[in-house]
Amino acid sequence: MTSFDTSPQLNVWRALLALAVVFVMLATSGWTALHSHRGATPLQASRDAWQHGHIAGRALPDAESAPGVLARFFATLDAQQRTRLAHRYPLAVGNMNGAPVTLRYRANRIALDQQRKVERKRMHDNRLSPLGQRDAGRRMDRYEALLHKGRKILAFDPIGSGRVAEVFGSLDKAERISVVVPGVDTDLLTFQRTSKKYSAPVGMARSLYAEERAAGPGTRTAVIAWADYTAPSGLGMDAATAMRAKEGAVRLNALLRALPGEAPVALYCHSYGSVLCGVAAHELPTRVSDIAVAGSPGMRTDKAADLHTTARVWAMRDRDDWIQDVPYLEVGGLGHGADPVSKGFGARVLSADRAQGHAGYFEPGTESLRNFAEIGVGAYRAVSCARDDEACRAGLSDAASA
Numbered sequence: 001m002t003s004f005d006t007s008p009q010l011n012v013w014r015a016l017l018a019l020a021v022v023f024v025m026l027a028t029s030g031w032t033a034l035h036s037h038r039g040a041t042p043l044q045a046s047r048d049a050w051q052h053g054h055i056a057g058r059a060l061p062d063a064e065s066a067p068g069v070l071a072r073f074f075a076t077l078d079a080q081q082r083t084r085l086a087h088r089y090p091l092a093v094g095n096m097n098g099a100p101v102t103l104r105y106r107a108n109r110i111a112l113d114q115q116r117k118v119e120r121k122r123m124h125d126n127r128l129s130p131l132g133q134r135d136a137g138r139r140m141d142r143y144e145a146l147l148h149k150g151r152k153i154l155a156f157d158p159i160g161s162g163r164v165a166e167v168f169g170s171l172d173k174a175e176r177i178s179v180v181v182p183g184v185d186t187d188l189l190t191f192q193r194t195s196k197k198y199s200a201p202v203g204m205a206r207s208l209y210a211e212e213r214a215a216g217p218g219t220r221t222a223v224i225a226w227a228d229y230t231a232p233s234g235l236g237m238d239a240a241t242a243m244r245a246k247e248g249a250v251r252l253n254a255l256l257r258a259l260p261g262e263a264p265v266a267l268y269c270h271s272y273g274s275v276l277c278g279v280a281a282h283e284l285p286t287r288v289s290d291i292a293v294a295g296s297p298g299m300r301t302d303k304a305a306d307l308h309t310t311a312r313v314w315a316m317r318d319r320d321d322w323i324q325d326v327p328y329l330e331v332g333g334l335g336h337g338a339d340p341v342s343k344g345f346g347a348r349v350l351s352a353d354r355a356q357g358h359a360g361y362f363e364p365g366t367e368s369l370r371n372f373a374e375i376g377v378g379a380y381r382a383v384s385c386a387r388d389d390e391a392c393r394a395g396l397s398d399a400a401s402a
Helices: 008-029 042-051 067-075 079-088 090-094 101-123 130-146 201-215 243-258 272-283 367-376
Strands: 152-157 163-169 176-181 221-227 265-270 288-294 312-316
Touching: 042 090, 042 101, 067 243, 079 090, 079 101, 090 101, 090 152, 101 130, 101 152, 163 201, 176 201, 176 243, 176 272, 176 367, 201 221, 201 265, 201 367, 221 243, 243 272, 265 272, 265 367, 272 288, 288 367, 312 367
Parallel strands: 176 221, 176 265, 265 288, 288 312
Antiparallel strands: 152 163, 163 221
């Protein structure tokens, strides 16, 4: 059985050491700032063009309108008109919550192809340094991979390190939807990996989708690899605060409110992604049935009840996960609060048996992945709890019989 207890004295020393390091970083380097961008970004330029556009003699609605308003607008158009808008304003439509998901896929393919051509030119631009040209080549390679036949790109923004989200399965037909929310060092270039592929959002989502299909072959599921927020880079100040999580929480809730249908949604929040999910929790739509965190540094609260969500809160941590050595506290905005696998937090603690450290929760053959999949298909009574107590299973019934 996995034990999560540590010596109180050891925790105190870890906390003091961590805070000392943090304050030295503050004194010497200051807070990490967002990069400033001169002029309109490609996405903003596309949205600005949309704002001045027309279709069939009608002005287009505000691109920032509520998803329901935009959904009703697109419903008044025929297929040819919707396609025309995707070609005219690909980034705007591809990132528009409320637009039909199949139209977003089409628009993002157009946007990706346009950005691929931009990066191809940059690869041979003599005004760039050799490093800049290599970076352009890496981005072009990533765009080409995302353009492979059959990929469903739900969101794409080339600004900065890049943001992207991909769907596995059919969102329109899904009876249950899962959203994978990754942590630090997640961007366009790390969205998919060949080495250690199950530590990247695409590998996580593909693995979960396959496991869900095995766990509930009669249940139609869809999984979203959601890297559509600016994640912290490395374990610096951004990772020690909630700034990126607060920005990401707004984006996550916007996505969730725009998902088609009424299927229940489960969130799988890894590492810093669990900070984001904790910040987002109190505004989650009621269709979010479950929040499952793995390798969490904290959820910005001391107790699960303080998340103020109707969703079930699950937590797991591998015994070899280094995250257990971070100080679980919050002081002056630094740190992320209590340990979600601690008894006092009040989450349903799941087994992570055979998970492979901090990045291995979605590895095939692990108890962590199997537990995720059982939650994803609503087979709650099949989950394996980490402790031999009643808290994990209290009040559970499978979705089919609920």
